[in-house]
Amino acid sequence: MIQAEHLTKRYGFTTAIQDVSFEVRKGEILGFLGPNGAGKTTTMRILAGFFPATEGRAIVAGFDVFEKPLEVKKRVGYMPEHPPLYEEMSVDAYLRFVATIKGVDRDKIDSRLSDVKARCGLAEEGSRLIKHLSKGYKQRVGLAQALIHEPEVLILDEPTIGLDPKQIIEVRELIRGLAGDHTVILSTHILPEVSMTCERVIIINNGKIVVMDTPENLTSQLGGGERIELDIVGPVDNLSALLREIPQVKNVSLGEPQNARQPVLVETEGSADVRHLIARKVIESGLDLYRLSTQTMTLEEIFVKLTTEEETQEEETEEETQEEETE
Amino acid sequence: MRNYLAIVTKELRTLFVSPIAYVVLAVFFAITGYFFYIILGNVIEFVMQRAFQSQQFGAAPPPFDAPAAVIRGFFGVLSTILLFLIPMITMGIFAEEKKRGTIELLFTSPLTHLQLILGKFTALILFLLVMLVPTIVNSILLYLLSEPAPRLVTMLVGYLGAFLLGGALLAVGVFISSLTENQIVAAVLTFGTFLILWVIDATAGTGSTITNETIRYLSILNHYEDFTKGVLDSQHVIFYLSFIFLGLFLTSVSLDSGKWRG
Ligand SMILES: Nc1ncnc2c1ncn2[C@@H]1O[C@H](COP(=O)(O)OP(=O)(O)OP(=O)(O)O)[C@@H](O)[C@H]1O
Ligand SMILES: [Mg+2]
Numbered sequence: 001m002i003q004a005e006h007l008t009k010r011y012g013f014t015t016a017i018q019d020v021s022f023e024v025r026k027g028e029i030l031g032f033l034g035p036n037g038a039g040k041t042t043t044m045r046i047l048a049g050f051f052p053a054t055e056g057r058a059i060v061a062g063f064d065v066f067e068k069p070l071e072v073k074k075r076v077g078y079m080p081e082h083p084p085l086y087e088e089m090s091v092d093a094y095l096r097f098v099a100t101i102k103g104v105d106r107d108k109i110d111s112r113l114s115d116v117k118a119r120c121g122l123a124e125e126g127s128r129l130i131k132h133l134s135k136g137y138k139q140r141v142g143l144a145q146a147l148i149h150e151p152e153v154l155i156l157d158e159p160t161i162g163l164d165p166k167q168i169i170e171v172r173e174l175i176r177g178l179a180g181d182h183t184v185i186l187s188t189h190i191l192p193e194v195s196m197t198c199e200r201v202i203i204i205n206n207g208k209i210v211v212m213d214t215p216e217n218l219t220s221q222l223g224g225g226e227r228i229e230l231d232i233v234g235p236v237d238n239l240s241a242l243l244r245e246i247p248q249v250k251n252v253s254l255g256e257p258q259n260a261r262q263p264v265l266v267e268t269e270g271s272a273d274v275r276h277l278i279a280r281k282v283i284e285s286g287l288d289l290y291r292l293s294t295q296t297m298t299l300e301e302i303f304v305k306l307t308t309e310e311e312t313q314e315e316e317t318e319e320e321t322q323e324e325e326t327e
Numbered sequence: 328m329r330n331y332l333a334i335v336t337k338e339l340r341t342l343f344v345s346p347i348a349y350v351v352l353a354v355f356f357a358i359t360g361y362f363f364y365i366i367l368g369n370v371i372e373f374v375m376q377r378a379f380q381s382q383q384f385g386a387a388p389p390p391f392d393a394p395a396a397v398i399r400g401f402f403g404v405l406s407t408i409l410l411f412l413i414p415m416i417t418m419g420i421f422a423e424e425k426k427r428g429t430i431e432l433l434f435t436s437p438l439t440h441l442q443l444i445l446g447k448f449t450a451l452i453l454f455l456l457v458m459l460v461p462t463i464v465n466s467i468l469l470y471l472l473s474e475p476a477p478r479l480v481t482m483l484v485g486y487l488g489a490f491l492l493g494g495a496l497l498a499v500g501v502f503i504s505s506l507t508e509n510q511i512v513a514a515v516l517t518f519g520t521f522l523i524l525w526v527i528d529a530t531a532g533t534g535s536t537i538t539n540e541t542i543r544y545l546s547i548l549n550h551y552e553d554f555t556k557g558v559l560d561s562q563h564v565i566f567y568l569s570f571i572f573l574g575l576f577l578t579s580v581s582l583d584s585g586k587w588r589g
Contacts, residue, residue, distance in 0.1 A: 048435040073437040084432035086337070088344040100333040101436045145432070 001026045001153060001183040006056035009042050016042040017207040025286070027180045029199030031215075032187035033303065039207040040187035041081050041157055047185070048078035048155050053273055061152050065291055074103055077151035080270060081158055083142025087131035091122060091141055094130060095148055102149035116144040119174060121167070133164045143171065154178060156186040158195060172197050203306055209311060210306045227295040230264040234287035239264065242281050248274045261290060301314075330438050334446025335453075342416065342454055351412050355458050358408050359401075363465045366400035394477030394555065397469060402485040402555040405462070406548065409493050410521050416454060418499025418514035420447050421578075425508035440579050448501055448575060455493045459486065481557030488554020491567035496521060496549060498574025505581040521547075 002024040009016045017039035024030045032040050046053045054321055058065040061075035086094055092113065099109045117123050120140040125133065132143060139162050146154060159175065160168045175197050178184055184289045188194060194201050195215040203210045211218065232239070240252040248268045255263035268274055275292060282289045342348045374393050424430040433443060467483050499520055504513040528546035533539075543549060547570070550563040 003400055004352055045431075050434050070437045070439070076435070078431070078435045080428060080431040080435075082428045082431075084429040086341065086428070086429060087427075088341065093340075097333060097337050098432065098436070101330055101433075101438055103330075103437055 001028075001061060001184060002030075003059040004043070004047065004056070005058070007043065007046055007053045007058060008055040009039075009046060009051075010054045015207055016203075020204070020207070020209055021056075022202055022209065024183055024185060026183055028200060029175065029179045029184040029186070030196045031194035031201045032185060032204060033189065033191065033194050033201055034187075034204040035189060038204045040204060042207075043078065043080070043204070044155050044157050044185065044187060045080075048076055049073050050078075074149070075152045077146035077149065077154045079142050079146040079154075079156045079159055081161075083138050083145070085130050085138060085141060085145075088129065090127050090129055091117070091133075091144075092126040094141065095144060098145045099148045104226040105147050112148055112150070116147045118267060119147065121170065137169055139163055140167075140171075143174075146229060152182060154182050154184045154186075157185055158189075160188070160190070161285065168193075205304060205306070218251040226268050226273075228268065228278060229291070229293050229295060230266065230278070230282065231261045231291035232264055232282060232287050232288065232289060233261055236262050236264070236287065239282070239287065242285055243278060246274055246277050246281065249274055249278075330442045331449075334438075334443055338420075338447050338450030339453060344519075345419075347415055347419075348454065348523045352458060355408060355412055356461060359405060359462050362404040362408075363397075363401055363462075365467075366404070368399055370396050370400070376464070394469060394473045394562060395481055396473065397473075398466075398477055398481055398485055398557070399555045401465065402489055402551075403475065405489050406445045406492055406551055407490070409496060410525060412458075412520075413493065413496045413500055414514045414517035414521065416451060417497055417504055417517060418510040419504065420451065420501055421505040421582075422508050422510040422513045424587050426510070440582050444501070444575055444578050444582070448497065451497045451501070452494060455490065459489055461491070478557065484554050484557045484559045487559070488551055488563075491554075491564065492547065492551050495567045495570040495574070498571040498578075502574045502581065504579045505578045524548075 002022075004020055004022050009022040010102050020039070020043055020148065022030075024153075032043065036038050047058050047065065048228055049060075049065045051070055052066050060072045063071040063075075065072050088095070089097070095113050095116065096109060099112055104112055112121075114125075117126060120143050121139055122137070122144055125137060133141065139159075143156070143159060146156065156175070160171050163171060172193065175184060175186065179199070186197070199214060200212070201215055201218060202212045236254060241252070243249050243252050243266060248270055249266055250269045251267040253263065253265045257263075266278060275294065279289060279292055370393050373396075374391065377391065401533070421430075424433060463486075470476055470479070500513075500517045503517045503520065504510070507513050507516070524545065524547040526546075528543045528544060528549055544566075550566045553560050553563055
């Protein structure tokens with residue numbers, strides 16, 4: 001449904017994104033994750049046809065964004081980072097205007113209006129002036145605006161920013177409800193949001209894609225192994241050596257005993273699940289096992305790890321090039 | 328067509344919701360009304376003086392078309408007022424869309440630049456009509472009360488001139504507004520450009536070299552004079568129409584360039 005091929009965008013001498021390629025299948029929700037200035041907004045603006053990429057091409061809803069912009073724009077709902085609102089209009093007047101320029105049939109406008117207002121929690125606000133709405137409500141109008149023409153593709157730039165927790169949950173549910181019929185791309189720098197709403201995640205940093213996978217795979221595989229916590233009762237003197245017999249076990253550390261229970265932290269490598277092997281070893285050595293739980297790396301940790309790794313690598317290459325230059 | 332009408336309506340709504348429109352209209356009516364009164368007074372005084380003088384010398388006064396003098400004076404003043412007020416109504420037309428980010432909505436909607444530019448320009452032209460039409464009251468008074476009555480065609484040509492001049496100024500204003508996202512900058516630049524177009528013929532030498540002729544041709548005021556005299560010359564009409572076309576064309580280029588976007 002969305003195909004980005006080698007997108008590069010330069011503003012003068014700054015490169016906002018570089019060689020960004022990805023694909024979103026029909027009905028899928030893709031999360032775009034990255035720190036400030038990573039290039040999320042830039043990518044989304046290209047896909048929505050706001051400006052052309054410097055290089056590369058994008059195909060959205062079956063049409064090339066640069067060659068057939070009108071066809072694409074009819075099928076895309078775009079919610080910019082700052083909701084594009086005419087403050088002096090009422091919510092109804094605004095949505096009516098957007099519906100018209102998005103090409104909604106005249107006799108369908110009324111029903112579309114009440115539908116999106118109901119979905120976005122604006123049913124009571126129709127006649128209020130947008131400038132009198134609170135920030136969260138303005139955000140909702142921004143979302144309603146993107147949904148008004150029942151687009152096949154939705155591009156949402158930080159859709160939950162500025163909302164209160166209840167509204168955030170509502171909006172996430174709304175977005176999840178859109179999957180299937182709609183293809184959704186959403187950007188955020190809130191990690192749990194991605195794991196909650198998205199089927200696939202792209203992490204972007206400094207204008208380049210760092211990784212692209214499902215949230216689950218990211219936490220398990222790219223997390224680089226698991227950490228398993230055990231609570232054990234009994235003499236643990238040679239437990240460490242025993243556990244290290246399992247090839248995946250990388251490290252075993254003993255914590256401070258509490259209430260005669262000995263906490264043990266086992267770190268493993270790779271994606272294989274070795275919890276049953278660990279449990280067997282413990283039981284076989286005559287110890288009592290009270291608890292065994294896994295601590296997976298959170299998306300936050302992966303995110304920080306990936307983005308900082310990327311940076312250190314870049315610094316290294318920069319140093320290298322500098323050295324070459326001095327030579 | 329539907330998109331175009333939607334833009335026209337939206338633009339009119341935006342204009343008439345903002346206080347700027349009302350201030351502009353109020354100032355415009357006050358000044359045109361005041362100057363009409365002054366000009367009328369001056370012309371009447373002038374005519375009386377001539378009548379008095381000719382009585383003294385016992386000779387008939389040379390013919391003088393007093394109503395035409397009023398009309399010419401009035402449309403002369405009208406052009407100056409337009410020069411000052413039009414930057415006020417064009418300054419925000421694109422600049423505000425950029426500043427508020429609503430340009431992101433417009434540019435990601437299935438609208439063509441032509442629909443967008445023509446829609447906005449049409450709304451401005453309608454606003455210009457709202458300014459010009461009520462001043463017809465002055466002209467009607469003149470028509471009814473003056474003896475001899477002015478020639479109707481003189482007045483109509485005058486209005487056509489004011490309308491075309493206004494349209495050309497609006498097109499320049501629209502273009503300049505599309506260059507920036509700061510409406511004050513747009514207003515100042517527009518006003519500066521108008522002034523240059525206004526006085527440019529003063530920079531032309533007396534000779535009839537090609538440069539001098541070109542400069543004189545570009546003077547937006549030179550083309551206006553004939554209209555105030557009630558003379559309709561297609562050359563001037565074509566000048567203003569091409570000016571409008573050029574202004575809107577440059578706007579489209581400026582929107583396409585997309586340099587400022589981001
Ligand atoms: N108009 C512009 N001119 C110059 N540089 C720009 C412009 N717009 C964006 N950039 C740069 O491009 C890079 C990517 O910006 P972008 O807005 O896409 O980031 P983002 O991921 O959306 O960040 P955020 O989370 O803060 O919204 C940044 O380094 C930014 O400084
Ligand atoms: Mg952004």
